[in-house]
Amino acid sequence: MATRLEDLELPEVDLFGLDRREARSTLKELRGDHWLIKNTFAHAVTRYEDVVAILRDRRWHSALAYMPQTTLPEADRPARIGSILTMEGPNHSRLRRLAAPAFTPKAADRLRPFMREVINGLVDTFAATGRCEFVEDVCEPYPIPIICELLGAPKQDWKLFSNWATDIFRIFNNDIANDSAKIVAAGTELEAYVRALIAERRDASRDDLLSDFIAAEEDGDRMSTDELVMMTEAVLMAGTDTTRNQLACSVALFSEQPDQWALLADQPELAARAVEESMRVLGAVSGTARVASEDIEYRDVIFPAGTIVATSLGAANYDEAVFDDPFTFDITREPSSSPQMTFGSGIHFCMGANLARAELQEALPLLARRMPDLSTYATIEWKSANIGIWGPAKLPLAFTPSQ
Numbered sequence: 420m421a422t423r424l425e426d427l428e429l430p431e432v433d434l435f436g437l438d439r440r441e442a443r444s445t446l447k448e449l450r451g452d453h454w455l456i457k458n459t460f461a462h463a464v465t466r467y468e469d470v471v472a473i474l475r476d477r478r479w480h481s482a483l484a485y486m487p488q489t490t491l492p493e494a495d496r497p498a499r500i501g502s503i504l505t506m507e508g509p510n511h512s513r514l515r516r517l518a519a520p521a522f523t524p525k526a527a528d529r530l531r532p533f534m535r536e537v538i539n540g541l542v543d544t545f546a547a548t549g550r551c552e553f554v555e556d557v558c559e560p561y562p563i564p565i566i567c568e569l570l571g572a573p574k575q576d577w578k579l580f581s582n583w584a585t586d587i588f589r590i591f592n593n594d595i596a597n598d599s600a601k602i603v604a605a606g607t608e609l610e611a612y613v614r615a616l617i618a619e620r621r622d623a624s625r626d627d628l629l630s631d632f633i634a635a636e637e638d639g640d641r642m643s644t645d646e647l648v649m650m651t652e653a654v655l656m657a658g659t660d661t662t663r664n665q666l667a668c669s670v671a672l673f674s675e676q677p678d679q680w681a682l683l684a685d686q687p688e689l690a691a692r693a694v695e696e697s698m699r700v701l702g703a704v705s706g707t708a709r710v711a712s713e714d715i716e717y718r719d720v721i722f723p724a725g726t727i728v729a730t731s732l733g734a735a736n737y738d739e740a741v742f743d744d745p746f747t748f749d750i751t752r753e754p755s756s757s758p759q760m761t762f763g764s765g766i767h768f769c770m771g772a773n774l775a776r777a778e779l780q781e782a783l784p785l786l787a788r789r790m791p792d793l794s795t796y797a798t799i800e801w802k803s804a805n806i807g808i809w810g811p812a813k814l815p816l817a818f819t820p821s822q
C-alpha cells in the first residue's frame with residue numbers, strides 16, 4: 420500500500436550549511452537507511468539508482484523553470500535562456516534530434532587543436548613565474564573562444580560574448596532588482612548578434628555549429644530562426660560557466676593529490692579517465708531538480724503533482740553500491756558501465772558533454788605537463804554552496820616554472 424509523501428517522517432538535512440566534505444559524509448551516513456530525505460528546499464534522493472530512475476522518468480519534468488530568472492518582470496524574462504533545459508515532451512525530443520549531429524564526438528574533435536592553442540596561450544602568460552590565480556588566468560578566459568569558434572563568431576567579437584555571458588549570468592546573483600537592466604540589455608544585444616550571424620550563414624554556410632544547426636533536417640523538418648537563436652544562446656549559457664567551474668574543481672582536486680598530477684603528466688593517455696574521475700569526485704554541478712507533472716508513485720510513495728525532488732548528482736557519484744572505494748580519487752579507475760553523474764541523465768543529459776569532455780581532456784594533461792609540482796600558495800576560496808554551478812572562486816597555484 421503506497422504512502423502519501425506528506426505522511427512520511429523523513430530525516431531533514433540543511434546541506435547549504437555544510438561544506439562539501441561534511442555534506443558528503445552526512446549523506447553517506449543517511450544513504451544507508453534512507454533513500455529519501457528532506458533538504459533545505461525540497462525532498463531529495465541521493466542514491467545512484469534513485470537519481471537515475473527519476474531523471475529517466477518522463478513524468479518528472481525539469482524544475483529549472485523555478486530558477487531566479489522567473490523573478491524578472493514577465494516582459495523582461497529571457498525565456499530563451501536554457502529553454503531547451505526546461506522543455507519536455509515531443510518539442511524537446513524534436514529539438515534534441517535536430518541538434519544532435521552538431522554535438523557528436525567528431526564535431527567536438529575538430530576543435531581539439533584550437534583548444535590546445537587556447538590553453539597554451541593562457542599558460543604562456545604566467546608559466547615562467549611559477550604562480551597563477553588559476554580561476555582568473557585560465558578558467559575564466561578558456562571557454563569563450565571555444566564557444567565562439569564552435570559557433571563561427573570571429574575573434575574580434577570574443578570580448579562581446581564574454582561581456583554578454585557575464586551580464587546574463589547576473590540572473591544567478593540574487594540581486595535581480597539592480598541587475599535586471601543589464602541582463603535584459605545583454606540578452607537583447609546577443610539575440611540581435613545571433614540573428615545577424617544566422618542570416619550570414621544562411622547565405623554562405625561554413626564549417627561551424629551554426630551552419631550545422633541550419634543544415635540539420637529530418638523528414639523535411641528544420642529549426643526555425645527563433646529555435647536557432649534559442650539553441651545558440653543555450654550553448655553559450657550552458658557551455659561557459661559549467662566548463663570554467665569544472666576545470667577549476669578538477670585542478671583544485673589535483674592540487675591536493677600531486678601524485679595523480681604527476682601521473683597524468685607522464686601518461687597523458689589517462690586524460691579521459693582523469694576527466695571522468697575528477698568530475699565524479701568534485702563535480703561543478705552537484706545536483707538538479709525535477710517536479711512531478713502528475714501524481715507519481717515511486718517506491719511505494721505517492722508524490723503529489725507539483726512536488727519538487729532534488730536529484731543529488733554529487734551524492735550519486737559517491738554511492739558505494741556503484742563505485743568501489745568512492746572517496747578515493749584515482750585516475751586509473753577502470754571505466755564503468757555506470758558513468759559518473761555530473762552531466763546528468765535521461766532526456767536532459769548534457770548536450771555539450773562531448774565538447775566539455777574534449778575541453779577538459781585537452782586542458783588537463785597539457786596543464787599537468789606545463790605546471791609540474793603543483794601546490795597552492797594560499798587557501799583555496801570556494802563559492803557559496805547554494806550556487807548551482809559551483810567551484811573555486813580563487814585558486815592560487817604554485818608550480819615549478821616551465822617554458
Ligand code: HEM
Pocket residue numbers: 481483503504505515653654655657658659661662665703704707708761762763764766767768769770771772774775
Ligand atoms: C563540464 C561542463 C558541463 C557540465 C558539468 C554540464 C552539466 C550539465 C547537466 C547536469 C545538464 C542537465 C541538467 C538537468 O538535467 O537538469 C546539462 C544540460 C545541458 N548542457 Fe551541459 N554541462 C557542461 C558543459 C556543457 C557545454 C560545453 C555545453 C554546450 C556546448 C552544454 C550544453 C548543455 C545543454 C544545451 C543542456 C540542455 C540539454 C537538455 O535539456 O536537453 N553543457 N549540462
